[in-house]
Amino acid sequence: MGPVRLEAITWERLADLLADRLLALKPDDGSPWPRIAFDGAPAARPGDLAQRVSDALRIRGRPSLVVGAEGFLRPASLRLEHGHRDPDSYHDGWLDAGALWREVFGPLEPGGDGRVLPDLWDPITDRATRSPYVHLPAGGLLLLHGPLLLRHWFPFDLTVHVLLSAGALRRRTPESEHWTLPAFERYEAETDPGAVADVLVRADDPRHPAWNG
Template identity: 65%
Template sequence: MRLEPITWERLTGQLAARIADLPPRTPAGAERPWLRVGVDGAPPVRPGVLAERLAEALRVRGRPVQLVAVDGFLRAASLRFEFGKRDPDAYYDLWYDAGALWREVFDPLEPGGDGLVLPDLRTSAADRPTRSARVPLPPGGVLLLHGPFLLGRWFPFDLSVHLGLSAGALRRQTEPDEQWKLPAFARYEEEAGPQLAADVFVRADDPRRPAWNGSAGHP
């Protein structure tokens, strides 16, 4: 895959323009009352930072935005830690509540939905539901879901971005007490192929000099 150097500022602007230019209907003719964008990446690459920059750029363009972090949709500790607190397969398979994301985030944004998105359900801060209120996202608004392991789950993204690190860069940028998660990300690369599955791929081995696949995968 050919990658082109780009700055984070230019990348944010290019992505915001691409999202804002998405037609109101998909190529299959389905309505797009809301846009659903995924910013996927391992914690060291900080997908939430790009999502926040993108949210600001879209709001400047007059688009309402709702940010949702997958870390706000953790399963209960009894499920996450069934095989111990440092099991990489459990981290990949059990930590994140994909069913709740479908039910509470994506389903309300389907055609005919009410646009009421739950911003979070359960976080690591306390092993109980957050009881957050649902947030209305007006028609024409954009959902920005960010975090790890977003691809390969059939989430209905209108645009997906994968922030990728080589295995060596991921190892170097992962804190020592988080190294146990590395096999989960190796498995994700093998099973989901996020570099090819995403509409936009950004290589961020050197956070000062990202590169991306440019116009490849343009919707």
């Protein structure tokens, strides 16, 4: 990734500016539901930013649905087929992309009914969550957050990548999860999320983010 000029900002101001930008977003495929990615390693906490943006949208009178990719992981028998600490499996095979297409993106395609399943599988209990479907009205926004999202061909209308330097990622990732770090190195090398995302947020200092807005 080449040099990108980033400006210091607060999380509150960032959420407000992103919400304002999303209000004017019109999906290219004619869907009435804009679909936004908040991509980042767990240590970067992209879900926190997604929730802040959702709160800012609510104040502006726009509904949104925050969905975490961790609710769409494959069952442990498939996820852990090559062991509990295999970084290639984490990169390639933990996310049930088919379920996300079926239960989240499909209902938000042009002509869809907006009936979205917010989560499917609990990776802790390794059981179906049995959550009820949620109806997202036309004009409502999908805010999907999780790691490694930009390596998939999901139909996002805007993508946000929350970036941590390699050092910050290592420091802020629990030692028990350090085995995942090679997967993020591979993601950086193969996908270059900081370059392909529409919005880049650097969060090395969790109190003082910077962005390329």
